[in-house]
Amino acid sequence: MNATDQHPLVAAYLDAVARETAELPAERRAELLADLREHIEVSGADGDDQVRAVLAELGEPRTVAASALAEEAPAGSVSAPAPGRTKLTAILLGVSGVLLLLNPYVGAAALIVALVLLWGAPQWESRQKLIGTATGVALPVAVFLGALLGDASRIGPMEVLLILVFSLGVPTLGAVLLLRAVRR
Template sequence: MNTIDHPLATAYLDAVARETAELPAERRAELLADLREHIEVSGAEGEQQLREVLADLGEPRTVAASALAEEPVAPAATTAEPPRTGRAWPAVLPLTAAGPLFLFNMPLGGAVLLIGLWLLWNSPLWDQPSKTIGTATAAAPPVAVLFGSFLLAAPRIGPTELLLLLAFTLAVPAIGAVTLLRAARR
């Protein structure tokens, strides 16, 4: 019987093959070919000599670990992930709507704002700075509306000021929404 066809050699090579499944196919085939060649040229006659040759090569796990350690770390296979903005809308929409709603119905606007903030801060889509920007741009209009409502008692607040307040409650959350959507794409 040829040394390489011996059940011990076959079992050894199979074990190395299993342990090196993470290696690129070309590198794995090269390693197994080198081991086969070493076993064949060893000239081992009999089971005892073959056991010694295999022991000199090392345990299959050790051989595999060495081969894997020598292999450069391959970048993880990237799958084309669709933009994450589709999942961003459930948080962005209430944050954007809260300001204008606050103008017409403060309790409803406040509830929508709290829901949007909860969704924003519990979402993995954004980092801390993006969440802070989203919070600031969503909270600024209600603060401006509250401040403006205190000033409405003053006689100098007119339609122009109210239009400016409306523009502010629309523009600032829109800027925040664009910022959050861009951050979610990264």
Template sequence: MNAIDHPLVAAYLDAVARETAMLPAERRAELLADLREHIEANEARDDGQVRAVLAGLGDPRTVAASALAEEAPAAGTASPAPGSRGRTRLTAVLLSVSGLLVLVSSLLGTIALIAAMVLLWTSPQWGKREKVIATGACVAVPVLMFLGALLGAAGRIGPTELLLVAVFSLGVPVAGATMLVRAARR
């Protein structure tokens, strides 16, 4: 049995994976691959040798803490930059109201949407996943309105449909903004 197939190695790597759950998946996979490579390079064969290699790597919590500490500045979670709280709130508010503003005034809604997108995509505090989800939530309203206009639904909208459009126009962007605020707190 080579070292990488050893049950102690599997338990060690599982512990590191659990402790680094807050890391982006790509970075966690890279860390685990590096650990596997190091373990394989040592060519440990018996329990004693495997234990020695794992002891040399350090406690899984220590390895995870080091990886998390290295990642924190890049993710923007170590210490928020001055004004980032205000920027987070402004981005969330603009995203939340953009759908309703598009209904009220297409120009005002478009300006709010563009401003929100610029704030969102230039902010280092959110990952690509959060940015894509928030963008989809905010762009959904104008896209559906445009499709509705193309299909000629404007003349057939009754009070029930109008209420549904209003709820959708507020609910979807608010859900996207809420997700961003929660992600910023992590």
């Protein structure tokens, strides 16, 4: 460890890069940090202004980390989601409403599996996952609220038709939105 490593600006910079590259394999992160240290040391900067200039030349820690992560992405397995898993998630989510009406146990199992797959998938952002979840659980919540608040003896053909359209339409809409998000 040399005097440059002990400079508070250098230490803060390297800590920030280390935090931002937490997703990199440990060996690659250590190599990146060693390269940055070496560059700073070779620069011979010894005053605050000189150290700031060298760090500015290297770039913001977030930018350095993004570059390192982008270089690592082709070798990593996180970049491309499995198309079969994406389709399975969308299909299970889309049919969960109808399955819940036909057989509550099978429908509940399909919905739970779809939600587990959805929330474990890297290809969707949190907002898209929330939309998928909302469209998937809309039918069970509506049926539950209807059972609590309504009189089941007053369900006529129009109500049955609305329930069928709702149970097919809303989860299917969520599945279509998820598939469109993946294609973008």
